Amino acid sequence: MSKILIRGARVLGGEVRDVLIDGETIGAVGTGLDAGDATVVAAEGRVLLPGLVDLHTHLREPGREDSETVLTGTRAAAVGGFTAVHAMANTFPVADTAGVVEQVWRLGRESGYCDVQPVGAVTVGLEGKNLAELGAMHDSAAQVRVFSDDGKCVDDAVIMRRALEYVKAFDGVIAQHAQEPRLTEGAQMNEGVVSAELGLGGWPAVAEESIIARDVLLAAHVGSRVHICHLSTAGSVELVRWAKSKGWNVTAEVTPHHLLLTDELVRSYDPVYKVNPPLRTEADVQALRAALADGTIDCVATDHAPHPHEDKDCEWAAAAMGMVGLETALSVVQETMVETGLLDWAGVADRMSFRPARIGRLAGHGRPVSVGEPANLTLVDPAYRGPVDPAGFASRSRNTPYQGRELPGRVTHTFLRGRATVVDGKLA
Secondary structure (H helix, E strand, O other): OOEEEEEEEEEEEEEEEEEEEEOOEEEEOOOOOOOOEEEEEEOOOOOEEOOEEEEOOOOOOOOOOOOEEEEHHHHHHHHEEEEEEEEEEOOOOOOHHHHHHHHHHHHHHHHHOOOEEEEOOOEHHHHHEOOOOOHHHHHHOOOOEOOOOOOOOOOHHHHHHHHHHHHHHHOOOOOOOOOHHHHHHOEEEEEEHHHHOOOOEEEOHHHHHHHHHHHHHHHHHHHHHEEEEEOHHHHHHHHHHHHHOOOOOOEEEHHHHHHHOHHHHHHOHHHHHHOOOOOHHHHHHHHHHHHHHOOOOEEEOEEEEEOOOOHOOOOHHHOOEEEEEOOOOHHHHHHHHHHHOOOOHHHHHHHHHHHHHOOOOOOOOOOOOOOOOOOOOEEEEEEEEEEEHHHHHHOOOOOOOOOOOOOEEEEEEEEEOOOEEEOEEEOO
């Protein structure tokens, strides 16, 4: 069995420690450990985190392999420091049966770069009319615990209630894409001053907030778990904060791009900034950062949404919504949360590993850096700073809003059950 000694890393950004990986687990943690026959990774000045976990990834396979595949997506995840991702259900065919989720799960196992946990659709074909095979997907080899029609909202209150009741039996969670469809017909960007000046159809904050208000009440009524995907407004923060104050089983995520970018960027008419939910105002950004810091928002999730060049290099109205995010997520969190003093590295580990693994009930991930735990680890150089170059992405797609922008931090090594998937910033 192979051994790797990570020498002199700051564990979760705190004390400097040596960490010995022995096979698939952590064999020792201490100072001055004997390297013996282990491969030594010099980690002075670097931060060692538990492997990152993404609750919201679009891998596109099956059906849109021109955008991404499970293999290319998990490679991108590894480069970004992730050891586990949850693959969303809006594939072709939709992941609404045991057969499709098992296909995605098996492709993830074959990739070897990152564990892939499929997310099952809530409704058949994401059409919002009939519940999908929730029990069969849970009982399959993929053991699905998270269900979402992401990309579309489960807007029928009766269907949403039934879904919450169904998954309660096996401690599942419904992850809601909160978007009231009638309020966003023809919407192109955040509704506000900028949309009015540009003459683009506005996407009001209340379209998100009204669904969140309904769903936290439904979750409380049923006694089930609801998770709010890509929360984006200050009002949504207050609704989640209120629901949590009641002791209801509500969790929420925020994307890196909603922590950094605002609707002012849409003035460029560059479709790279077109995303669902849309980029919001600076006031919303600040509210999201504060809520992530105080724990109202539980975790960061990338909403990695790859698209081929032709789907983004076109006029704004025709462009697809979405941005790639796996390879830049940790850097954006460092810039917006660590360098602003809102989170320390232990807080980053909590919001990007511990909590998302707990929400997804994902065993073996989001574990402490301690003896006997699975060696799913991420080593980060926080002193690095450099421009984002999508030409070097492991993802098949290049639709990043950060091209040419300087961001801090770089993942130098990623370990999946003790095996290096990234070494010196490059795929192993």
